[in-house]
Amino acid sequence: MPLMEFKSTREGYGDALDELGQSHANIALVCADLTKSTESHKFAQHFPEKFIQIGVAEQNMAGIAAGLASTGMTVFMTSYAAFNPGRNFDFIRTQICYSNLNVKIIGSHAGFSDGGDGATHQMLEDVGLMRSLPNMTVLSPCDYWEAKKAIYAACKIKGPVYIRLYRESTAVITKKAGPFEIGKWQTLAEGNDVCIIGHGPVCAEALLAKEKLQEKSVSAQVVSACSIKPLDTDCLLALANSYTKLLVVEEHQKACGLGSAICEYLADKHPVKVTILGANDVFGQSGKYHELLAKHKLDAKGICASVLELLEEKNST
Amino acid sequence: MPQHKSHVHAQNSYILDLEKIAVELRQDVVKMLLSAGSGHSAGSLGLADIISALYFHILNVNPKSPNDPQRDRFVLSNGHTCPVLYAALAKKGFFERSLLKDLRKIDSPLQGHPHMGSVAGLDFTSGPLAQGLSFAVGLALAGKMAANLYRVYCITSDGELQEGAVWESAMFSGNKRLNNLTWIIDRNNIQIDGYTEDVMPLEPLRAKIESFNWHVLEINGHNMEEILSACDLAKNILERPTAIIAHTIPGKGVKEMEYKFEWHGKPPSKELAQQALQELRTLEGQIESDYD
Known part of the structure; x- marks a missing residue:
């Protein structure tokens, strides 16, 4: 293969969210003590008034995200996939999906990309959990650019979206230009x-x-x-x-x-x-x-x- | 609350009105549960006075503009007690009273547990315990972020406090000093399997909540003046959120049900419903009040 650029999908999310913060006044970010490692820190630094540190409390985070979204905000809710949606599934199901609220659930470090933490921090069941929920959209981007586009696309639609991200820097295999549409491969x-x-x-x-x-x-x-x-x-x-x-x-x-x-x-x-x-x-x-x-x-x-x-x-x- | 007595006395007719509404809500609850054939009697009856106070005096909500961004928000976290909320929403004019008989019926907007937006004025979804408080915290936070002055009221049950997530929300709101949030705890001492202090003791409850940096008030949850005074006082506590531990009697108003945990999740039989309605009718206008 020719020389390749390596970048993570979580960086694609972090960059997209930071850009969206500039253009969308109504975005809020909630995060459960994993701001840097989920690449949420750029948004958090640039828009401190729209960033809410929840602490290590993923269930509370999901309920708060739903409450915020019910007033018209687009809420990004970020942690590791093992805890979000792993830990807070019931809150996501009832407070976010059943109420069909505009919350974008970001599950980072999914699959095996957990930096050596092992089975407890890997997440191999999240797609099943999320795709079984009515009203939910489920996206799993393959590289940096697809991740960035997926975040933009998720922001454009109303309603809950689960976006699965990975810790590892992996080959950038798509281009910056080119369309991305939810429901299109x-x-x-x-x-x-x-x-x-x-x-x-x-x-x-x-x-x-x-x-x-x-x-x-x-x-x-x-x-x-x-x-x-x-x-x-x-x-x-x-x-x-x-x-x-x-x-x-x-x-x-x-x-x-x-x-x-x-x-x-x-x-x-x-x-x-x-x-x-x-x-x-x-x-x-x-x-x-x-x-x-x-x-x-x-x-x-x-x-x-x-x-x-x-x-x-x-x-x- | 002697310091408020003269104020209340001067306008005691509205206290009597609120007490009367509470009786009517109880009558509706009995009829709804009988028609549904399932549902939760004890908590729904026990909350009638607080719901009456909220919907007919405290909350700034208007059925003519149910989506007004400035409206106060109410969240009933113990969603199983929703019959009394539905009765209040109908009475307030958010939807037709004729819908009440459809509680828990197929395709009815009046689900067994509240579903956001299924009827006008219903701003939340609840059922799985402990979720409502976190949702209410999100609403309070949104109000702060938008410099919107609405207040948020959340009722939880007491058995619900055995859920750890409640304390995640309590910790967060105490630390963020969400003074626009009032948390009312329906302290009726029962849960499905028995008395809370037998199943999993909650006491010392006041000290627990205070240690999470909340201002805590304790009231008789059937005394209209105390309910109103406490909610009023909560508005003036600026440095932290306020929790009101409302001591209530499960099944209040129907002798056969009062104090009995067995009535947590049961509807009345036809015979008992008739007896209960009779009791509630004779109670009308005779609910205990200092100013009667």
Whole structure:
């Protein structure tokens, strides 16, 4: 791969929020003692009158966010995904989603990107929790630029949005220019033998896998499914028409993530074989980010091997 | 509250009016619960006097402009007692009284627990305990941020205080000195499984709340003058938020239910409802008052 820039999705959020603070008078930010590590500090420094330090109290934070939003504010509510929505799910469900309030829930350090903290601080169940809630939109950007655009898009719509972010600096694989729309997926690389659908920084691993596969004369399409809810059903149907087998890669439990959402839709509308790469009903552990990805076969090597297995299966049937 | 007596005495007719409204709210609660066939009797009846005081004297709310940004906000965190709130909203004119019979019925806006916006004047969602106070804190904070002078009133139950999240909100508002927030605790000493001091003791409650940097008042939650005086005084406590521990009798007004935790989550039978309405009718105009 050519020389790449590495930046985190949480930085994309922090930069976007700081910019939005300039143009939107009605934004407030609530944070539970993780201002710097969630990249919320720029907004907090530039707009101290709109920043509310909650302390380590994620449930109270969600209730306060709902109260603020009910008066017409757009409220960003930030912590680690393990606690927000991990800790405060009931408050999000009842106070924010059931009341359909304009709160943007930022869950950073999702997936395995927790800086070695281990299973307690990793979050592999948040997509399932959030996508099962009525009124909720769920976004999981693949890189810095997609994160920035996702924050802008979330700010534009009324109602609750969950945005899943990652701690790690990962390859910037999309461009500053180019559209972003909630409910629309982005093809990162064209192909015609197999399709890999991912969300989050594992999309960069999928692109690296594509290069390895090319050496074996396999052409893979790679799609970033940032919009997990709503799904891009037009794109998904087109993919199901073009390919008999899809590979979904995600830093999430195989149960109830993007792969499950895709299966729920396609099982009814256009059944094809879907294989999901993710945490297989296990907790994470401490370790370097890439070691953890490798352990769960979510690195380029693991994805490449899974694609070849999938194609083998195809050839043998 | 002797210091307020002369003031109250001069205008005691409105005290009597508020007491009368409380009886009417209780009658509505009994009818609604009977019609619904399920629901929470004890807390709904016990709060009738406080709800009457709030909606017919204290709160600056107007059914003609239910979304006025300047309006006072009310949050009933113990959402299971919402029948008495619905009765008050209907009486105030936020929606048709005929809706009351649809409590808990399919497709009714009067859900078993309050859902924000399902009827005009309903500014919050509640049910899972402890959430209402955090929502009220958000409202109070928004008022401060917008330099809007509305006040926020939040009622919680007492059993609810066993939820840790209540104390997150108490700590936050004490530290932020949210003097536009009044927290009323319905201290009726019961919860589903028994008496609070048997299930999980809350005492010393006043000291607990004071240690979170709140101003605390204690009142008889069925004495209209005390309710009004305490809410009035809370407006003048500028350096911290005010909590009012309102000592109430669960099931107040229906002898068969009074003081009994068994009536926390039950509606009356048809026979008991008839008896209760009879009792409440004879009570009308005879609720204990110094100025009667």
